[in-house]
Amino acid sequence: MADSGPKSRIILQQCLSARLQTQPKTVNSEAKFVEIGPGLIVYVCFLKGATEDILDKIVKSITTAKLSEIEEDGKRVSVLDQPGDILIIPQATLGGVLKGKVMQYHRNIDKETGLKLYSKFVELCGSFVMDNSKSKECDKTVKFGTYGNRQVFNCVTNGPYSHVLEI
C-alpha cells in the first residue's frame, strides 16, 4: 500500500486569523506563538514512501488551488492571488486509519524522515510565497508549527471551506 497509495495527506482550511503555539511555556520562558491574518491553514502529514520529489507538487497545489475568497460569495482565487498568509501545521495524526475503536498509524513515515520533509516543505513554501510579487508587496507571510509539538491553536473563519488533498 505504501508504494501505490498517496505519500502525503493534507487538509486545507480558510481562515480570517489563526494563532499557533510554537513553543510551550517553560520555567524560564513564556510560550511562543505565531499568528496569521486572512489566508490558508495547511495541516500536513507525510506517509510511508514520501520523498522530496513530491514537495514541489504539494507546494504548487496548495498555493495555486483557487480556494480563497476576495469578495464574499465571489469567485475563488489562489492564496497567492488573494494574497493571503499561510499557516503550516504538522499533523501526523492525519495518517491514521480507524480499526474498530482505535486509530492506527502504520502508514506514517518515520519521524526522522518526516521532520526532514517537513522542514524542506516549509522552506519551499516560503520561497514560493516570497517569489510571488503580490504576496511580497502586501507583506504576506508563511508561518509554521514545530514538528512533533502539541499544536495548541485557535482560529477564526467565515467558512473553513475544508478540502483534503492526497498527493
Add this chain to the structure above:
Amino acid sequence: MADSGPKSRIILQQCLSARLQTQPKTVNSEAKFVEIGPGLIVYVCFLKGATEDILDKIVKSITTAKLSEIEEDGKRVSVLDQPGDILIIPQATLGGVLKGKVMQYHRNIDKETGLKLYSKFVELCGSFVMDNSKSKECDKTVKFGTYGNRQVFNCVTNGPYSHVLEI
C-alpha cells in the same frame, strides 16, 4: 467510482471550545450561534451513493473512536467516555478533488439527498449521546450547523488531533 469508493468523508478535530453561526444576521434579527465546550468537531460530507444505511456506522465510529484526552498526554478515550460535546459542521467542500488549480465536486451527492442524510445523521448522533449515561449525567450536548449555510465559526484547541474518515 461512486459505487466502489467511500460514501462519506469526515474530518474529526478535538477542541476546547467552538462557536458556530447557525443563522446569519438579517434586517430583523441578530445572527444565531451554537457553542460547545471540550469535545469533538465533526465536519461531514456525503458522497454519491450514500444512503441511510451508512449513518449508523459513521455515528458509531465518531462516538466510539478513542480520540479524546482526559488528562494531558494521557491515554485517549471516546468522546462518550470523555464525556465531551460534539459539534457537527456540514462541509460539502470535503468531496472536492483538485484538478489542476480548480476543485471539482463531481463525487458529491445531490443537495436534496445530502440534506436528508445530514438531518438524519444529526438526529442519530444526538440519540447516541443522549443514550450514553455519562454524557447525559454531565449534560453533554450535540450541536450542529445549518446545511447549505456558510459555516462561520471559531475554535480553540490544545491540539486539533485531526483525523480523516472515509466510510
